[in-house]
Amino acid sequence: MDYLKTKLYSVLNNKCPRCHKGSFFQTDKSYNLKSFSVMNDCCELCSEDFRKEPGYYFGAAYVSYALTVALGIGLYALQAVFLDLDTIPFLIMFSLLLLILLPLLYRYARLIWINLFVNYQEFPPEEMNADL
């Protein structure tokens, strides 16, 4: 399967879930703290609406929770093998890691959420909005 057509490509590269060419968030820089969370209203190339309805991204909180739990389990397994920390140092380390990864988790949760409901569609170049 062509990687450029997978949902993983859309999620990891901040791309529109429908055309995989337009940007979902306004900036590709996850650690630009002033604008990492600013989404485009719609895709500039295929006009896919990213703001489908009020509260649409409420479900992304569940995705974020799943990512956080997976990260916590992975970190716990790693520290149990290599560091064998007590509970408090582990929780401090995990909290710091979550704080550092917050912009990435926020963006990945929203991109995963919209990719659950919007499928890739191949567009001929003449159908793409060439104005932008």
Ligand SMILES: [Zn+2]
């Ligand atoms: Zn698009």
